[in-house]
Amino acid sequence: MESILSEWVNLVLRWAHIITGIAWIGSSFLFMWLDSHLEKPDPPRRNVEGELWMTHSGGFYVVEKMDLAPEEVPRTLHWFKWEAAWTWITGFLLLCLMYYYGAEIYLIDRAVADLSRPEAIAIGLALLAGSWFVYDALYKSPLRHRGVLVECLGFGLLILVAYGLTHVFSARGAYMHIGAMLGTIMVANVWMIIIPAQQKLVDATKAGTALDARLAFNAKQRSVHNNYMTLPVIFIMISSHYPSTFGHEHAWAVLIVVFIAGALVRHWFNLRNAGRSRFWPIPASVVLILAVVYASLPGGTMTAEDEDADPVTFAEAYDIVARRCVSCHAAKPSDENFDVPPKNVVFDTAEQIRDQAPKIRAVAVLTRTMPVGNETEMTDEERRILGRWIAEGAEIE
Numbered sequence: 294m295e296s297i298l299s300e301w302v303n304l305v306l307r308w309a310h311i312i313t314g315i316a317w318i319g320s321s322f323l324f325m326w327l328d329s330h331l332e333k334p335d336p337p338r339r340n341v342e343g344e345l346w347m348t349h350s351g352g353f354y355v356v357e358k359m360d361l362a363p364e365e366v367p368r369t370l371h372w373f374k375w376e377a378a379w380t381w382i383t384g385f386l387l388l389c390l391m392y393y394y395g396a397e398i399y400l401i402d403r404a405v406a407d408l409s410r411p412e413a414i415a416i417g418l419a420l421l422a423g424s425w426f427v428y429d430a431l432y433k434s435p436l437r438h439r440g441v442l443v444e445c446l447g448f449g450l451l452i453l454v455a456y457g458l459t460h461v462f463s464a465r466g467a468y469m470h471i472g473a474m475l476g477t478i479m480v481a482n483v484w485m486i487i488i489p490a491q492q493k494l495v496d497a498t499k500a501g502t503a504l505d506a507r508l509a510f511n512a513k514q515r516s517v518h519n520n521y522m523t524l525p526v527i528f529i530m531i532s533s534h535y536p537s538t539f540g541h542e543h544a545w546a547v548l549i550v551v552f553i554a555g556a557l558v559r560h561w562f563n564l565r566n567a568g569r570s571r572f573w574p575i576p577a578s579v580v581l582i583l584a585v586v587y588a589s590l591p592g593g594t595m596t597a598e599d600e601d602a603d604p605v606t607f608a609e610a611y612d613i614v615a616r617r618c619v620s621c622h623a624a625k626p627s628d629e630n631f632d633v634p635p636k637n638v639v640f641d642t643a644e645q646i647r648d649q650a651p652k653i654r655a656v657a658v659l660t661r662t663m664p665v666g667n668e669t670e671m672t673d674e675e676r677r678i679l680g681r682w683i684a685e686g687a688e689i690e
């Protein structure tokens with residue numbers, strides 16, 4: 294019963310996370326689009342930087358962008374911050390459910406590091422909090438004015454974290470924590486830097502005083518970061534469906550390259566929105582993705598030695614699956630974490646194993662995403678034998 298309940302909680306949290314995420318990213322996309330399509334009013338009006346007419350759902354919308362808050366504002370001034378907060382809250386709860394409550398399954402991989410559950414959770418939480426302090430300190434230090442240098446430093450830190458985490462957590466747990474870390478930084482940017490700066494802008498306008506240029510600089514810099522992190526973070530959030538990404542031998546490098554590819558696509562949008570359309574970021578991004586695809590293709594799975602050896606019998610393959618997979622993937626799993634077979638994948642009969650041979654190859658031979666967290670301690674030798682049985686035609690005679 295417990296696993297059915299946790300599946301429903303998981304579904305509801307994930308659903309809410311996606312909805313709030315769409316609301317957050319959607320509003321930021323809309324504002325970026327607005328910004329790029331504003332036209333200077335003719336004749337000029339005081340404080341009006343640009344204006345824009347739109348039609349949608351049977352009405353007309355007139356938007357004016359002002360460089361100062363207008364002297365007379367309508368009763369309600371809308372702030373866009375709750376979408377970000379709720380995306381974080383739902384995401385954090387989902388992380389707790391999947392990776393902390395389910396730490397033994399999704400977060401800890403004893404072949405990577407022999408962590409206890411409290412240790413793994415402590416590392417995860419320390420990363421989320423600690424990364425914000427490091428990031429914030431870096432971009433509050435005088436270094437923040439050294440454009441290229443500080444961005445290289447920031448990106449270098451990201452590479453370090455990606456490398457380090459994949460040597461502490463299961464690859465999947467590491468990926469999700471990098472996504473959660475970047476998401477946390479983005480939300481903290483909104484709440485701790487961008488919104489307070491806007492609040493001061495409103496106050497300064499009301500009081501007729503000048504705005505602190507430092508605040509404006511920081512807010513701008515953090516928005517640019519959020520902008521470039523958006524698409525890579527979305528990739529990380531969906532990556533757990535794709536074992537070729539986090540299941541790769543150098544999972545951290547795959548993450549970094551796809552991160553850059555996503556940021557390049559964002560750059561293309563940005564240039565276009567700024568009226569400086571350039572095409573190059575798209576082919577550059579495609580080349581990076583192709584490079585990762587190439588790097589994730591399997592090499593020859595059969596060595597000369599394998600070719601000479603006797604074919605692997607079904608009995609040998611069955612034995613491995615029975616020992617390493619069936620505790621979870623059975624109609625009635627014996628593993629205490631599962632009341633029902635995960636993803637409905639069942640290996641009770643010879644036919645079920647044969648029919649799912651390509652899937653088995655993908656998750657247990659080419660990548661090592663199964664058994665999850667290598668819970669059943671499958672060896673490399675067993676992966677090789679299973680791979681040979683499949684390469685030889687997955688016969689069950």
Ligand code: HEC
Binds near residue numbers: 533617618653664
């Ligand atoms: C400790 C339990 C456990 C063991 C042991 C285990 N799995 Fe899984 N398996 C899971 C879970 C959990 C999922 C669902 C993962 C997810 O949420 O994406 C899964 C999913 C799968 C999938 C579906 C992947 C997809 O995304 O569609 C396949 C195929 C699979 N396992 C094969 C295997 C094979 C082959 C073995 C043995 C080598 C194995 N599993 C051992 C728990 C286990």
